[in-house]
Amino acid sequence: MTRSRTALEIKGRMLSITRVRVLDPDTAAIRAHIEQLAKQMPQAVRGMAVVVDSEFDTDLPALLEAMRGVGMQPLAVSDGPLAAAAKGLGLAVVSKDSGKAAAEPAKAAPQAAAPAASPRRAARIITEPVRSGQQIYAEHGDLVVLNTVSPGAEVIADGCVHVYGKLAGRAIAGARGDEGARVFCRKLEAELIAIAGIYAVSEQIKDGPRGVSAMAYLEQGRLKIEPHKI
Secondary structure, three states, X not given: OOOOOOOXXXXXXXXXXXXXXXXXXXXXHHHHHHHHHHHHOHHHHOOOEEEEEEOOOOOHHHHHHHHHHOOOEEEEEEOOOOHHHHHHOOXXXXXXXXXXXXXXXXXXXXXXXXXXXXXXXXOEEEOOOEOOOOEEEEOOOOEEEOOOEOOOOEEEEXXXXXXXXXXXXXXXXXXXXXXXXXXXXXXXXXXXXXXXXXXXXXXXXXXXXXOOOEEEEEEOOEEEEEEOOO
């Protein structure tokens, strides 16, 4: 009797995924913007996992070609005008904001119980420096780093991110879509800051409060970064 071998092992893992919102359906404008980003921040763009979010019925194959041409990795499209085209191209379609796979609306069942909210956990506290290549994730809570975050390192939290040292790497708060999450740091030198999928890279925030204590938050869907003592 031949014993069957285990061919696969499935594990859950938190991935850093960037939401790219299409603000202009013009293909040429999109391509030019992507190429400009790739020149400004090649290390951040190369290998960036992306979910495309658009309210426009733009040319999806051309958009994907432009992204892949600079090393981005489009994984899915948010449910909307591009959903049908995405399915035809073999891309996943995810629900807006949640990042979960989109599904057909279900009929309400009588006396159905509301799903339980994810439990809020105590803050994860890191006392050592977060070095280049490291990724630290705080699930269902805040992340507090009492040291520095080096270039090439990544700190992620479903809640807020607090760095009581120099933030020179990437900080991602609200990783599961919490738009009320914030990023705080003692000295801002970040490669990237993101909240609930909305991000800015070093080139975009170079005229902001770099080198000082700062806070990042969302205001009406836009990322704001301003001086703030911690």
